[in-house]
Amino acid sequence: MLTVLALMSVALLGIVPEQTEAIVIYTGWERHALVGSDIRLACSFFSWRWTSEDVTFSWTYRPDGSRDSISIFHYTGGAAYVDNKGPFMDRLEFVGNPSRRDGSILIKNLEFSDNGTFTCDAKNPPDIVGRPSSVRLLVFEKVPIQAGVITGAIIGVVLGLLILIVAIYYLMRFLVARRVFSINVSKHGKKKKEGSQQKQLWTPPPVTLYPLP
């Protein structure tokens, strides 16, 4: 009875995750690039299954302000099919490694009209249930400074200077105190040598050290 229960629970544990697992696709959230440069849009996925030979990747593009998306890339059956009619004709290249679950594409010579949302959809049969992931491409003439970089830099520099000044102040106090300490010791040392020549009738004075006030 117990063994039957144990076997049933093991079987359930084995079945239930396979029914509730889904493929999870990862792309970036947003990419910034300069006009005329190349950009690599990364896409990878996580799946509980081994990477099958029928794994497929497909990229679709939706321009900013438009509601329609077009397909620009498809990888299936071991072959990659790039855009040969649309806006990315002769500018798209497949740089991914499907066996390593990487479906990245390279877009060359960016133009302002490339601003938009790129969606990657990957399927790893029999694991096909999943949500495509989108990355937004922003093409700039000049890459803007990210929010908070200059703020953090100014705050860091000023606080660093403050800490440096405090450290130097305490170091100077420590060094000056040490110099006073060493001067007193050398004076008493000279007096002691003269006293030993006079048959030790002269008792050495007590060593007193004056700390810096």
Add this chain to the structure above:
Amino acid sequence: MLLLLLGIVLLHIVALVLLLVSTIVSVWTSNDTGTSDLWYNCSTATGGHHCNPASTGEWIQAVQALMILSIIFSVLSLVLFFCQLFTLQKGGRFFLTGTFQILASLFVMSGAIIYTVMSPEWVPKDDTYGYSYILAWVAFPLALISGLIYVILRKRE
């Protein structure tokens, strides 16, 4: 004596609160449909309250940094005041406290000046200055006076 002490601490805290409100509340510019700067641009133009992060130009980031630094220095000055209150010798002056508070007031002043001079670059012409901006300008003389009082004040038993 105690009254004087309380008054000075109260002045310091009022300046600090003004600095905090001016920095945290994002109403340096306001117009009919919304407010903007330092951190968020909020508008009620397209129905409902929408807030977007403020523009990421160099000057607005400099103003953000200077306001945050002024808050940090004012808080440090308050902490140092209580430290020096118990450790300073009789007749000594609160130099360190006063220095930090005067530095805080200088940071607020430069932040407000930079905002005044450079904001026409990203703010439309018919927008008016909001209350955070005014509070920053009020906090500057309060912090300066508070710092000068610390420098002049002598410790008595």
